[in-house]
Amino acid sequence: SLFTDPTKLPATSYDFIIIGAGTAGSVIATRLSEDSSVRVLVVEAGISDSEGPTSDIQVPFLVSKALPSTVYDWNYTTVPQTGLNGRQLFYPRGFVVGGCSTVNFMGFTRGSSDEYDRIARVSGDSGWSWKNIFKYALKGEQHVDDVDDPDTAGRFNPAVHGHGPLKTSLAGFPTAAVDARVINTTQELKEFPFNLDMNSGNPLGVGWLQSTIDKNVRSSSATAYLHPALKTGTNIDVLIHSRVSRVLQTGTKDGLPVFLGVEITQSRNSHTLKLTARTEVILAAGAIGTPQILMLSGIGGKSELSRIGVKPLVDLPDVGKNMHDHPYITLAWAVNNTNTIDSISFNQTAFQQALAQYDANGTGVFASNALFNQLGFFRLQNASGVTQKFGDPTAGPLSPHYEFALSNGFLGAAQRPPTSGNFFSSAVILVSPTSRGSVVLNSSSIFDPPTIDPAFFTTAFDIAAMTEAIRSLQRFVSGSPWKSYLGLQWLPDGLNTSTDAQIENYVRSSAISVNHACCTAMISEDGANGGVVGSDLRVKGTSGLRIVDASILPNVPGAHPQAEIYIIAERAADLIKQSSRIRY
Numbered sequence: 001s002l003f004t005d006p007t008k009l010p011a012t013s014y015d016f017i018i019i020g021a022g023t024a025g026s027v028i029a030t031r032l033s034e035d036s037s038v039r040v041l042v043v044e045a046g047i048s049d050s051e052g053p054t055s056d057i058q059v060p061f062l063v064s065k066a067l068p069s070t071v072y073d074w075n076y077t078t079v080p081q082t083g084l085n086g087r088q089l090f091y092p093r094g095f096v097v098g099g100c101s102t103v104n105f106m107g108f109t110r111g112s113s114d115e116y117d118r119i120a121r122v123s124g125d126s127g128w129s130w131k132n133i134f135k136y137a138l139k140g141e142q143h144v145d146d147v148d149d150p151d152t153a154g155r156f157n158p159a160v161h162g163h164g165p166l167k168t169s170l171a172g173f174p175t176a177a178v179d180a181r182v183i184n185t186t187q188e189l190k191e192f193p194f195n196l197d198m199n200s201g202n203p204l205g206v207g208w209l210q211s212t213i214d215k216n217v218r219s220s221s222a223t224a225y226l227h228p229a230l231k232t233g234t235n236i237d238v239l240i241h242s243r244v245s246r247v248l249q250t251g252t253k254d255g256l257p258v259f260l261g262v263e264i265t266q267s268r269n270s271h272t273l274k275l276t277a278r279t280e281v282i283l284a285a286g287a288i289g290t291p292q293i294l295m296l297s298g299i300g301g302k303s304e305l306s307r308i309g310v311k312p313l314v315d316l317p318d319v320g321k322n323m324h325d326h327p328y329i330t331l332a333w334a335v336n337n338t339n340t341i342d343s344i345s346f347n348q349t350a351f352q353q354a355l356a357q358y359d360a361n362g363t364g365v366f367a368s369n370a371l372f373n374q375l376g377f378f379r380l381q382n383a384s385g386v387t388q389k390f391g392d393p394t395a396g397p398l399s400p401h402y403e404f405a406l407s408n409g410f411l412g413a414a415q416r417p418p419t420s421g422n423f424f425s426s427a428v429i430l431v432s433p434t435s436r437g438s439v440v441l442n443s444s445s446i447f448d449p450p451t452i453d454p455a456f457f458t459t460a461f462d463i464a465a466m467t468e469a470i471r472s473l474q475r476f477v478s479g480s481p482w483k484s485y486l487g488l489q490w491l492p493d494g495l496n497t498s499t500d501a502q503i504e505n506y507v508r509s510s511a512i513s514v515n516h517a518c519c520t521a522m523i524s525e526d527g528a529n530g531g532v533v534g535s536d537l538r539v540k541g542t543s544g545l546r547i548v549d550a551s552i553l554p555n556v557p558g559a560h561p562q563a564e565i566y567i568i569a570e571r572a573a574d575l576i577k578q579s580s581r582i583r584y
C-alpha cells in the first residue's frame with residue numbers, strides 16, 4: 001500500500017528497505033517483491049506521481065514544465081561554477097515517486113558496450129560487461145509503436161529490444177522540415193554517418209531518438225514497475241513524504257558494522273522513527289541523496305564528517321567525490337519555415353488546439369517529446385589533436401566524446417527563449433568530461449541541502465573537446481541540406497564563434513547541465529582502497545547495506561544515463577536475490 005504517515009505503517013521490520021522510490025529504487029523494490037512471502041518497504045522523500053499538475057509529468061510534450069522549481073523538484077542549485085564565470089545553476093532532481101524518471105526528458109540511450117566493459121574492468125566483475133549484462137537490457141525494456149507513426153522501418157533495430165516493463169518508442173510526430181535534412185546530411189557528409197539503432201552497443205553516428213514514451217504517455221520506473229507491483233502484490237509498502245535521515249548501525253558481523261536500521265523523519269521538527277530490515281537496506285536515493293545519507297550516517301571521509309559534527313563510523317573518503325555530469329551549450333538559427341515546434345510553443349491558439357487533439361484522442365504533437373527527433377554521438381577527430389594532447393577519457397573506441405541533440409525549434413541553454421519566430425537548434429553536449437566535483441555536507445540535518453559542485457569546465461580537456469564539438473556542429477550545418485534553410489544565427493546572439501577564445505567565451509557564459517549527475521559513491525574492486533561500493537554494490541567496510549543508483553557508476557556514461565541505470569538495477573536485483581536466504 002501507499003502510506004503518507006510513517007506511524008501508520010503495518011510493520012517496523014521488513015525483509016528489505018529501499019531508500020528512494022526513484023529510477024533504480026522502483027526497479028529493485030518491484031523485483032525483490034516478486035516472491036509474495038518477502039516484505040518490502042520503499043521510503044520516498046518526495047510526493048506521489050498522482051499529486052500536483054500531473055499532466056506535466058505524463059504528457060510528453062509538456063516535459064519542460066515538470067522542472068525546475070516545481071513541486072516535483074528538490075530545488076537544488078550548484079555552488080558558483082568557477083568554470084562558468086561564477087554562475088550558479090539550477091540543479092533539478094525528481095522529488096517524486098519514480099524519481100528523475102518521472103520528470104526527465106525521456107531520452108533512452110543505453111550507451112556503448114565499452115561503458116559496461118569499463119564497469120567490469122573497474123570492479124573486476126565480468127558480470128557488468130556488455131556481453132553478460134545485455135540480457136538485463138532486454139529484460140527491462142520493450143519497444144512499442146508511437147500512436148502517430150507506427151511505421152518504424154529503417155528507424156530502429158527490433159533485434160536489440162526486449163520484453164520488459166519499461167516502454168520506449170520512436171518520435172512519432174514528424175518534423176518534416178528537419179528530419180529529411182538531418183538524414184540527408186548523414187548521406188552527404190561522411191563524418192556524420194547514419195546509425196540505425198544507437199541502443200545496439202554502438203551509439204556512434206546520427207540516429208532516431210528513442211524515448212521512454214508508452215505510445216503517448218511517459219513510461220517511468222513508477223508507471224512501468226512500482227505501480228503494477230503495488231496493484232498486484234500485497235507485500236510491498238511505499239511510504240512517501242518521508243525522508244531517510246540516516247542508516248543506523250544495528251550490530252556487528254564478521255568484524256563489520258551492520259547497517260540494517262533506517263531513521264525516518266517528515267520535517268525538521270518532527271519525531272524520528274526507526275525501522276529495521278531483516279535482510280538488507282538498499283540505498284537508491286540518487287547521486288545527491290545517496291552520498292548525503294551515507295555521510296549523515298557516519299560513512300564517509302573521517303575528517304570531513306567530524307568537521308560537521310557527525311560521528312565517523314566507517315572511513316570511506318570517496319563518498320561524495322568524483323561527482324560529474326554532462327554540460328551543454330546550444331547553437332540556434334532562425335529559419336524561414338513555420339513547420340517548427342515554435343509555431344505551437346509560442347502560439348497560444350495553436351498550443352490549445354494541439355492540446356485539445358491530445359485530450360480527445362491522444363494523438364498529435366503532445367504525444368511526443370517533439371523537441372528532438374534525432375541525436376548524434378561522435379568521437380573527436382584525430383586531426384583535432386585534442387586526445388593526443390590530453391589523452392582519451394572515453395571508455396573505448398565505441399564511446400563518444402560529444403553529442404548533438406538536433407531540434408526542430410528553439411532550444412537554449414542559459415539564454416532566455418524568444419517569444420516568437422521559427423528556429424532550428426542543436427544542443428552540443430560534452431559526454432566525456434574530465435572535470436570532477438563533489439557533494440559535501442553543509443550540516444548534520446537531512447533538511448539542509450548539501451553543497452553540490454559539478455565543477456563544469458575546470459579542465460583544459462573539457463574546453464578543448466567542447467570547442468571541437470562546436471566546430472563539428474558548424475561542419476554539420478554546412479552541408480547542402482541546410483543551405484537554403486538556415487537564416488540568421490540566433491545563438492550565440494551577436495557573439496562571433498570563429499576563434500577558440502570566442503568559443504570558450506560562449507561556453508563559459510552559456511553552458512548549463514544536462515542533469516546527468518553521477519558517480520558520487522563509485523564502484524571499485526573488492527578489497528581495493530578507493531571507491532565506495534565493491535563489485536556487488538555492497539558498501540565497503542559495512543554489512544547489510546548496498547547502493548543501487550547513478551552514484552555507483554565510475555564514469556558518467558557517454559549517453560543519457562537512465563537506460564544504463566535501469567540495466568544496472570535489473571542486474572543488482574538478481575545479485576541481491578541470489579545472496580539472500582530467500583528462494584525466489
Ligand SMILES: Cc1cc2nc3c(=O)[nH]c(=O)nc-3n(C[C@H](O)[C@H](O)[C@H](O)COP(=O)(O)OP(=O)(O)OC[C@H]3O[C@@H](n4cnc5c(N)ncnc54)[C@H](O)[C@@H]3O)c2cc1C
Binds near residue numbers: 043446514
Ligand atoms: C531534468 C532532467 C532531465 C533528464 N533527462 C534525461 C533523459 O532525457 N534521458 C536520460 O537517460 N536521463 C535523463 N536524466 C537523468 C536521469 O533521469 C537520471 O540520471 C536517473 O533517472 C537517476 O536515477 P537514480 O535512480 O540514480 O536517481 P533518482 O531517479 O533521482 O531517484 C532517487 C530517489 O531518491 C529519493 N530520495 C533522495 N533522498 C532521499 C531521502 N533522504 N529519503 C528518501 N528518499 C530520498 C528522491 O526523491 C528520488 O525519488 C534527466 C534528469 C533530469 C533531472
